[in-house]
Amino acid sequence: MDRKKKIEEAIEQTLQHFESAERLQSSPFFFTKLQARIEGLKRGANQRYRSAFGLLRFALLMLLLIWNVVTVTYLLGTDQSEAYERSEMISAFAEVYALELDD
Amino acid sequence: MPDERLPKSNQCEVSDFNALVDQYQERILNLCYRFVNHREDAEDVAQDVFVEIYRSIGNFRGDSKLATWIHSIAVRKSLDFIRKKKRKKRFGQVKRFLGLDEAENELFAPRSSQPEVVVETQEQATILREAVESLSEKQRIAVILNKYEELSYAEVAVVMGTTVSAVDALIQRGMKNLRKKLYRYYRENLEN
Numbered sequence: 001m002d003r004k005k006k007i008e009e010a011i012e013q014t015l016q017h018f019e020s021a022e023r024l025q026s027s028p029f030f031f032t033k034l035q036a037r038i039e040g041l042k043r044g045a046n047q048r049y050r051s052a053f054g055l056l057r058f059a060l061l062m063l064l065l066i067w068n069v070v071t072v073t074y075l076l077g078t079d080q081s082e083a084y085e086r087s088e089m090i091s092a093f094a095e096v097y098a099l100e101l102d103d
Numbered sequence: 104m105p106d107e108r109l110p111k112s113n114q115c116e117v118s119d120f121n122a123l124v125d126q127y128q129e130r131i132l133n134l135c136y137r138f139v140n141h142r143e144d145a146e147d148v149a150q151d152v153f154v155e156i157y158r159s160i161g162n163f164r165g166d167s168k169l170a171t172w173i174h175s176i177a178v179r180k181s182l183d184f185i186r187k188k189k190r191k192k193r194f195g196q197v198k199r200f201l202g203l204d205e206a207e208n209e210l211f212a213p214r215s216s217q218p219e220v221v222v223e224t225q226e227q228a229t230i231l232r233e234a235v236e237s238l239s240e241k242q243r244i245a246v247i248l249n250k251y252e253e254l255s256y257a258e259v260a261v262v263m264g265t266t267v268s269a270v271d272a273l274i275q276r277g278m279k280n281l282r283k284k285l286y287r288y289y290r291e292n293l294e295n
Contacts, residue, residue: 011282015282024129030149031124
């Protein structure tokens, strides 16, 4: 019985340590380290913004280039087909009126 | 805890953030310490907490007290740290097996090699800490917040995202389990 009482006393004493638990003091460098991390975060965010903007600029430039190539190709193709149609019309006209063409 | 709410703008100016850190750093450091039981780790986790606060202060809706919100972040970061550490240890040497839910498990023997030596008072704090660490996760959180950090049941409920009655049940069961573990421990290690 005494032993059981002793055990219960030890348990109660142990549970008292909830109230008297060791409290840590923060290190004097805690705030400095935290500031450095926050600054690193800001720098990282700026870098991400700059690289995203740079990527967008590059993408727009490529789009413009592709558009120019497509346009020029289309225009050149159109000129050639118009020239061909004109020549066909001239030949047909000459044939109808039995005209001679200079080759 | 006093009612602290952010201004409606939810903007975190540098001076506001610095004041916030100044006000909460020790409280958060000690809360993290209760979970990770290691000073340097507690400092690292506390730093993570404040970085998270800095990043997500705009998401704070003001529907709870600022202190409660900060405690929620601290608990979450502490648990993340513990899980990460466990994953790293998984293939390493197993030092001890932590029980799940209400499973029983042993506490460390006193550092003295003679079990009949009376446990010194200064070791009782360590024994209590280890007993708390062996509780299930939810019981551990509730007991740490209420017993160590002296949050009310209502505040614990907000931090844990549960009801007051659930917190009451967790703390009752947690304390019951603590007594069981301590009883077993002292039965084996206390001198006659």
